[in-house]
Amino acid sequence: xxxxxxxxxxxxxxxxxxxxxxxxxxxxxxxxxxxxxxxxxxxxxxxxxxxxxxxxxxxxxxxxxxxxxxxxxxxxxxxxxxxxxxxxxxxxxxxxxxxxxxxxxxxxxxxxxxxxxxxxxxxxxxxxxxxxxxxxxxxxxxxxxxxxxxxxxxxxxxxxxxxxxxxxxxxxxxxxxxxxxxxxxxxxxxxxxxxxxxxxxxxxxxxxxxxxxxxxxxxxxxxxxxxxxxxxxxxxxxxxxxxxxxxxxxxxxxxxxxxxxxxxxxxxxxxxxxxxxxxxxxxxxxxxxxxxxxxxxxxxxxxxxxxxxxxxxxxxxxxxxxxxxxxxxxxxxxxxxxxxxxxxxxxxxxxxxxxxxxxxxxxxxxxxxxxxxxxxxxxxxxxxxxxxxxxxxxxxxxxxxxxxxxxxxxxxxxxxxxxxxxxxxxxxxxxxxxxxxxxxxxxxxxxxxxxxxxxxxxx
Ligand code: ARG
Numbered sequence: 352x353x354x355x356x357x358x359x360x361x362x363x364x365x366x367x368x369x370x371x372x373x374x375x376x377x378x379x380x381x382x383x384x385x386x387x388x389x390x391x392x393x394x395x396x397x398x399x400x401x402x403x404x405x406x407x408x409x410x411x412x413x414x415x416x417x418x419x420x421x422x423x424x425x426x427x428x429x430x431x432x433x434x435x436x437x438x439x440x441x442x443x444x445x446x447x448x449x450x451x452x453x454x455x456x457x458x459x460x461x462x463x464x465x466x467x468x469x470x471x472x473x474x475x476x477x478x479x480x481x482x483x484x485x486x487x488x489x490x491x492x493x494x495x496x497x498x499x500x501x502x503x504x505x506x507x508x509x510x511x512x513x514x515x516x517x518x519x520x521x522x523x524x525x526x527x528x529x530x531x532x533x534x535x536x537x538x539x540x541x542x543x544x545x546x547x548x549x550x551x552x553x554x555x556x557x558x559x560x561x562x563x564x565x566x567x568x569x570x571x572x573x574x575x576x577x578x579x580x581x582x583x584x585x586x587x588x589x590x591x592x593x594x595x596x597x598x599x600x601x602x603x604x605x606x607x608x609x610x611x612x613x614x615x616x617x618x619x620x621x622x623x624x625x626x627x628x629x630x631x632x633x634x635x636x637x638x639x640x641x642x643x644x645x646x647x648x649x650x651x652x653x654x655x656x657x658x659x660x661x662x663x664x665x666x667x668x669x670x671x672x673x674x675x676x677x678x679x680x681x682x683x684x685x686x687x688x689x690x691x692x693x694x695x696x697x698x699x700x701x702x703x704x705x706x707x708x709x710x711x712x713x714x715x716x717x718x719x720x721x722x723x724x725x726x727x728x729x730x731x732x733x734x735x736x737x738x739x740x741x742x743x744x745x746x747x748x749x750x751x752x753x754x755x756x757x758x759x760x761x762x763x764x765x766x767x768x769x770x771x772x773x774x775x776x777x778x779x780x781x782x783x784x785x786x787x788x789x790x791x792x793x794x795x796x797x798x799x800x801x802x803x804x805x806x807x808x809x810x
Contacts, residue, residue, distance in 0.1 A: 376675050377430050380437040380723045382682060384423050386472040388416050390465060394548060395456055402405050403558050404455055411452035415445045420705060436675075437469075438462050459558040460551055463582040463670040467547035470677065472569065474591060477685045478540045478723055485533040485598075485693040486809050489526050491699035493809075496522040500795040500802070503780040504619060504709035505716050512716025515780035518704060520793040523801050528601045530805075535594040536685035543587045546571035550581035553669035583669040586657065588677050592656040595684045602691055606642035609702075613639050618708040623701030626694075641698055642716035648687050655680035713780045714754055718746050722786065726760050730769040752780075 366374075392413065392671055399409040401665045419441060422428040434440045439462075446453030496519035506516035546569060549555070549562035555578045562574045575581035594760075612619035622639055630636035658680045720741050727737035748755050756778040763770045776782045788794035 354758075369436075371432060374435065374672070374676065375432045376436045377399050377432055377440060378464075379679055379682065380675075381428075381430050381440070383437050383466075383469045383473050383678075384428070384441060385420065386469045386476075387441055387465070387474060388420060390468045390548065390569065391441070391456055392416055393565050394460055394792070396568060397561055398458060400564060401559055401561055403458060403560070404452070408452040408455055410719065411449040412445065415449040415453060418448055419444055433435050434513040436462070438465055450744055459556040459560050460548060461582075461786065463552050463555075464547045464550040464578075466674075467550075467582055467584070470571075470681070471543050471545070471547070471571075471587065474587065474681065475540060475543050475686075477689070478536055478543060478591065479626070481692070482536050482540070484689060484696070485529055485536070488696045489529050489533075489805065492522050492526050492529070493694045493805055495699050495702060495704075496526070496798070497802055499704060499706075500704045500798045501781070501784075502704065502709060503713050503784060505713045505718050506793075512712065512718050514721055515713050515718045515783045516793040517784055517793075517795060517798055518706075519798045519802070523798060523805075525601065525605055526801075526805055529598070530808075532594065532598040532601060535597065539590045539594050540586065541572065544570075544572045544573045547581035547584075547677060549574060550578035553579055553582055579669040583666065583671075583674070585663055585674060585677050588681055589656070589659050589663065592652070592659050592680065595688050596649075596653045596656045598688065599645075599652040599691070602695065603646045603649040603799065607640045610639050610646075615735040615746075617712070618705055619712070621702070621703040622706060626698045626701060629687055641694060644732075645691055645695065648691065648766055652684050652687055655684045660760055698781075710780065717755060717756065718780060719746070719778045719783045720745050722783045723774065725786075726774060726777050727767060727769060732767070732769065735765075 352543055395404060395412045396406040396408055401408060406414075419428070422444075428440075428444070430437075430440055431443075434443050442453065442456060445456065499518035499522070502518040504518050504750045505512040505523070506514050506522065514551075546562065546566040548565050548569075549560055566572075566574045575584065609620065609622065611617055613622055617763055622641070624637070626639070626641045627637045628640045630638065657678060662676050723744070724734065724737040724741045725739060728734050732740070744755060744758070744763065747762070747766075748758055751758075760770070760772060760774075763774060777786065784793050784795060787795060788795070790797065
């Protein structure tokens with residue numbers, strides 16, 4: 352007998368409709384269907400090679416699964432809530448198609464190790480896509496940076512003009528951040544890529560299975576070494592979502608800057624119209640909706656991380672139904688990351704830089720004051736004293752509403768007699784950039800080197 356519920360023999364009344372709806376996961380876990388089949392095919396092959404299923408069973412299972420894959424790909428699979436989840440839906444359909452071999456497929460496994468394997472297979476695939484998309488986004492940043500190693504803009508601390516940097520240097524800060532994000536996903540992948548299958552419900556199975564063989568067929572690096580841990584571990588989901596949250600925070604910071612830079616008050620950049628929206632009431636408005644939404648969406652990903660951490664907190668070993676709640680946050684995290692990476696990569700190519708506005712902001716902010724202090728230090732004045740001398744000069748220039756470079760040499764010399772004509776070179780933003788010529792500095796030569804380094808890494 353093959354009832355709708357695989358365990359219904361134990362019960363003497365049907366499940367309440369409300370409970371059925373509440374406990375079913377098919378609405379969302381059908382997304383795992385192809386991975387579920389991939390796992391089942393490897394499991395069936397291993398069972399056959401180990402003499403647990405016959406060659407005929409395997410041929411039937413492969414044939415049946417082929418048909419189910421067609422149904423899924425053509426959107427013709429009739430997912431039933433009575434069958435609770437993707438695993439039972441697929442198995443029931445298989446059995447309808449091929450009979451007894453379909454019922455034998457579940458030999459030596461449980462939905463507990465099955466679902467844990469499915470999510471890992473699915474997440475591994477998505478992680479690979481994300482790792483590639485991050486690289487694409489980094490390339491988009493580099494491409495924009497390439498033309499701006501000599502474009503000066505104010506670097507800020509406390510959102511006050513601090514020192515000149517190049518726009519390329521600023522962009523490369525994000526290339527570094529996203530480079531670390533990419534590393535984190537590569538690291539996380541290593542722990543995603545271990546196989547729970549064979550743990551069965553929680554204790555292992557009495558059949559002479561070969562877990563290494565299934566792992567090899569599914570291209571897992573290793574098998575999970577403890578059956579209890581195998582079915583209950585969701586570290587990989589927490590870790591993935593933590594890496595995702597950190598990346599979304601980087602996106603949120605970049606978004607905040609783009610929004611600020613695009614404000615007419617700042618006017619450093621313009622974002623192409625296709626990434627902006629207008630206002631229904633204010634005709635003059637062009638709003639940076641995409642970066643704003645990305646900034647907002649960082650909240651939902653961080654929320655999913657909190658959700659998963661809380662889901663796992665205090666769960667006793669081994670599998671608990673709580674774990675069914677791991678999927679939606681993971682799915683939504685992956686969707687948000689992939690969409691954000693794609694749209695941001697395109698948006699970078701549509702950014703128009705306004706170097707004149709950046710330059711005038713540098714000139715207004717006494718951004719080269721530190722350069723003047725360093726100049727005096729090189730003439731033998733202790734840094735703390737030169738700091739004070741320059742502070743007085745800045746105050747004087749401020750009173751005259753001009754820049755340090757606009758003060759006559761005699762005026763500058765009144766603050767310190769060691770100042771000479773060559774000071775004007777170091778007071779320019781360009782001179783200031785050029786002077787910071789070491790690894791990690793903003794000198795065009797160094798930034799160009801970094802661009803080349805990243806180009807090589809990203810291929
Ligand atoms: N739908 C379940 C999940 O997502 C599959 C595993 C069910 N296992 C069980 N013992 N009820 O976790």
